[in-house]
Amino acid sequence: MLKVTNLTGGYLGHPVLKELNFEIKEGELVGLIGLNGAGKSTTIQEIIGLLTPYSGQIELDGLTLQQDLEGYRRKIGFIPETPSLYEELTLREHIEVTALAYGISVDLAFKRAEKLLETFRLSDKLDWFPVNFSKGMKQKVMIICAFLVEPSLYIVDEPFMGLDPLAIQDLIDLMMEMKKTGSSILMSTHILATAEKFCDKFIVLHEGQVVAFGTVEELRSQFNQPKASLDEIYLALTKGNIPNSKEVVEAGKTHE
Numbered sequence: 001m002l003k004v005t006n007l008t009g010g011y012l013g014h015p016v017l018k019e020l021n022f023e024i025k026e027g028e029l030v031g032l033i034g035l036n037g038a039g040k041s042t043t044i045q046e047i048i049g050l051l052t053p054y055s056g057q058i059e060l061d062g063l064t065l066q067q068d069l070e071g072y073r074r075k076i077g078f079i080p081e082t083p084s085l086y087e088e089l090t091l092r093e094h095i096e097v098t099a100l101a102y103g104i105s106v107d108l109a110f111k112r113a114e115k116l117l118e119t120f121r122l123s124d125k126l127d128w129f130p131v132n133f134s135k136g137m138k139q140k141v142m143i144i145c146a147f148l149v150e151p152s153l154y155i156v157d158e159p160f161m162g163l164d165p166l167a168i169q170d171l172i173d174l175m176m177e178m179k180k181t182g183s184s185i186l187m188s189t190h191i192l193a194t195a196e197k198f199c200d201k202f203i204v205l206h207e208g209q210v211v212a213f214g215t216v217e218e219l220r221s222q223f224n225q226p227k228a229s230l231d232e233i234y235l236a237l238t239k240g241n242i243p244n245s246k247e248v249v250e251a252g253k254t255h256e
């Protein structure tokens with residue numbers, strides 16, 4: 001389980017996140033949504049340890065990064081929005097390096113990768129270098145490397161941008177499968193109609209604050225919009241068109 005408590009953070013001389021509080025339980029898929037610049041990527045960078053919080057705490061399965069850097073990092077599988085691969089390594093070598101980095105045997109990694117390679121139609125490309133892959137194929141390599149680790153928490157940044165419809169469905173199926181095994185997933189996205197279908201809960205970020213957190217049903221009742229879609233709630237919320245939402249935005253409090 002991921003527990004974020006009073007997280008304030010951002011960049012040197014540029015605080016972005018203000019007192020964030022939320023948790024992702026085992027087996028939950030949680031959507032991280034917000035306008036451009038709301039702080040989604042910054043939140044992700046704080047969780048994966050690329051940024052250090054100004055204050056507050058991030059705990060994963062009871063472990064903080066300060067307590068055990070390696071143990072904490074091994075619990076996370078991160079799929080970034082822009083794939084970044086080692087240009088001089090083949091797909092096969094990416095799988096090997098992932099196994100080494102996460103302390104799993106190379107045999108086990110390839111055993112787990114077999115089905116993933118098949119799903120994403122890359123089984124016959126193990127000896128290819130990244131230069132030969134399209135952007136979507138590179139993203140699939142990142143997905144394969146994250147899923148073969150079978151981490152406690154998957155962090156998926158904007159998964160629907162570079163993937164074709166078939167690969168999007170395959171990724172969604174994989175996430176659903178991993179949820180069943182108890183993994184937690186944090187997914188940042190702008191595609192709210194898709195997120196509404198698959199996410200259990202939503203963290204709504206606005207100007208670095210959590211302005212709402214809960215299921216779509218909870219958001220509907222919290223803002224008294226019984227028939228609204230996630231898109232409609234979100235737009236109204238960010239424009240301050242929902243009664244009380246301005247106060248919620250200003251207070252930056254989580255309402256449950």
Ligand SMILES: Nc1ncnc2c1ncn2[C@@H]1O[C@H](COP(=O)(O)OP(=O)(O)OP(=O)(O)O)[C@@H](O)[C@H]1O
Pocket residue numbers: 011014016034035036037038039040041042043
């Ligand atoms: N490296 C950086 N240094 C300083 N400020 C940054 C840096 N990266 C982002 N910011 C600022 O932090 C704020 C939040 O940006 P962030 O990238 O977290 O937003 P986001 O919600 O992920 O947006 P998008 O939907 O556009 O990806 C913005 O005001 C942005 O200008």
